[in-house]
Amino acid sequence: MKYLQVKEAVLRELAKPQPGFPLSENQLSQRFGVSRMTARRALQELEREGYLSRQQGKGSFPAERRFSQGSLRVRPFYEFAAAQGAVPRTQVLVAEPRPAPAEVAEKLGTADTLCVRRLRFLDEEPVILETRYLDAARCGAVLEHDLTAESLHDILVHALGLPLTRVWQRLGAVALDPEVAALLAQPAGAPGLRLERVTYTLQTPVTWVEYLMRGDRYFFEDTFTPQGERP
Amino acid sequence: MKYLQVKEAVLRELAKPQPGFPLSENQLSQRFGVSRMTARRALQELEREGYLSRQQGKGSFPAERRFSQGSLRVRPFYEFAAAQGAVPRTQVLVAEPRPAPAEVAEKLGTADTLCVRRLRFLDEEPVILETRYLDAARCGAVLEHDLTAESLHDILVHALGLPLTRVWQRLGAVALDPEVAALLAQPAGAPGLRLERVTYTLQTPVTWVEYLMRGDRYFFEDTFTPQGERP
DNA sequence: CCTCACAAGTTGTATATACAACCTAGCGTG
DNA sequence: CACGCTAGGTTGTATATACAACTTGTGAGG
Structure with a gap:
């Protein structure tokens, strides 16, 4: 060597x-x-x-020492569940054609959308509320799939053959409004994580999604070694 | 080619x-x-x-398609400021020897620590409260440096020659307690991001730090392409 | 039938060579 | 002086070769 x-x-x-x-x-x-x-x-x-x-x-x-402070991996839900040793469950609240609200329509470039809203449980405790809009022209077939299955990513990529080439996302903290708080079994105004994401296939946006996560149950945790591993 | x-x-x-x-x-x-x-x-x-x-x-x-949902880069503060086009400032609230509280001492393996507490502003608006404990045995010289300078990372690595080989971190959402909220000019109970981090040099922890960030001003934003760039 | 050994195919490591593309300093010429 | 160009050094690409390390199937021999 x-x-x-x-x-x-x-x-x-x-x-x-x-x-x-x-x-x-x-x-x-x-x-x-x-x-x-x-x-x-x-x-x-x-x-x-x-x-x-x-x-x-x-x-x-x-190299210019970058001191990137590292990165937080966003894991798929079922992976997070497995890491916690908890039993995941998904309840579909909405799955139908529904025009996207203005802010979302702007980011997607269309208001002709499907809406999927799912509540995700760990050990029967609600943890994440997912609200998603999909470009109806491209994703019409989504509604024919079993949305209680874990990964919508899989459906888009495998069943519909959409290569996901770019992702924009933003994470912040919000106070849960009463409607959401109720779904997550939290008091109104409780802190939550909000992850907003737009996924593109070949420069055109395909889906917008917002995850609202209970602040007392959901964390992003990572360990890593800065600038690659030491040999 | x-x-x-x-x-x-x-x-x-x-x-x-x-x-x-x-x-x-x-x-x-x-x-x-x-x-x-x-x-x-x-x-x-x-x-x-x-x-x-x-x-x-x-x-x-x-390859097994992993569908990692991507990662969120944690940027150094001055880099975040530059991205926002805002003027950063750092105010040192505490910089003195002070024993770490029990939970922190456990993670550091010692209670013989220095405490540094800094408030960071963007355009004169308080945005982040940083509370840090450092292993006094290794980092004694830190207090001799100018802590209003941007990067404590730099001090540790360059001035003290401590290679930072491993980082553990956890991000969540919390309700800001009254004392912190006051420092951040927020109402008590407002949502905030909380990033907790322990940094190691050669398997032994050197510093523990907690960042509390205003939920209405601080976000983690990223765009990326899943599984490497397309050629 | 079982077992061991070997052969064939694969990736990993190391070397030598050639030329292309690019950067810089310095020299020459106008 | 200013400009351009060349020479030398650098990394990038491409090829050919040789052997090591590992995996698997097959066949010989018990």
Whole structure:
């Protein structure tokens, strides 16, 4: 595993207070007695892991330390349920053609939509209220499927063959309004997480969805290692 | 760019209802008249992008579609400010040795801690209250730095030379209690985002931090493409 | 029938080579 | 002085080769 040894050497160099840069593939290959392709592989992996930045014609430099504070994975509901060791259930409240409200219609580019509203339980406790609008022209067949099944994602991608190429989403905290609070068995005004999401297939929006989650039951939890794993 | 052509061809194959698998590097190289190394590169990139799963001795297969619902990046405060086009400011409320409360001490493995509490403004509006405990044995020098500067991350990593190797974090929604609400200029009980985080250096926890964010001003927003970019 | 060994096919690692694309510094010429 | 171009260094792409490590099926031998 020569390329691993080169990687480690470069990492040690990187840790020095005054690293000697830029590095080059040829320089490394000579210093460690390996071929250029092997040195190249080491540098490429270090770039992918966020340690180096490489530029054609210039060389390899230490990456701007980004200090991205990490990321929070959004897990599918059934995965979340499994992690909690809880039994999931889905109740369909609405599944019918219904025009989207103005703000949603604007984001979808049409008001000719289907509406699906589902309440999701963990161990018979309501946790998430999902409200979704789908472009009727593209997703008409959705209503023929069993919406108590877990994944609407699956239906869209597999059954309808819509590649989901882009997602926009936004997460915030809100006070649950009385109607929603009642569905989630919470007092009006209780805090909740709100995740809004628009999914695109080939530049055109297909579905808008809002998840309202009970603040006392739903969390996003993650552990990760900044800038890729240490070798 | 032959490897890109091979990638596209494999992606088209992947989209068929009944794809012919497993693929192999030799097979592809013959079919497209390229070298094995070129076919190899195409398959490797498709694996990294989540389309394929490769196993030594067996071959390359379509990946289990994961449908990870994506991830929310947590941006450093000054980056968030820049994105909003707002002027950031930091006010230090507390910066002194202070023992951590029991729940925090348990997570840090010590109660010999420093406490830093900072209020962060966007355009002179309070948005985030940060409460942090640091292992005093490792971070004593922190108090000598200018804590109104933007990044405590930078201080820990650069000035103290602590590699941050692991992060655990959890995000939820809470009702702001009266004391916090007052600091954030919100009515008591208003909804807020709460991000709790423990950062490790080499398996041992170094700092615990809680961010309380105004629900009406702070969001996590992202766009991304599921399973890597389309070529 | 069972078991072991081997062969064939696969990916992983390493090397050598060639040329293309790109960047920069410096030199020459106008 | 200013401009352009060239030379040398860098990464990017592509190929050919060799062997190691792993998986699976098959066939020989007990």
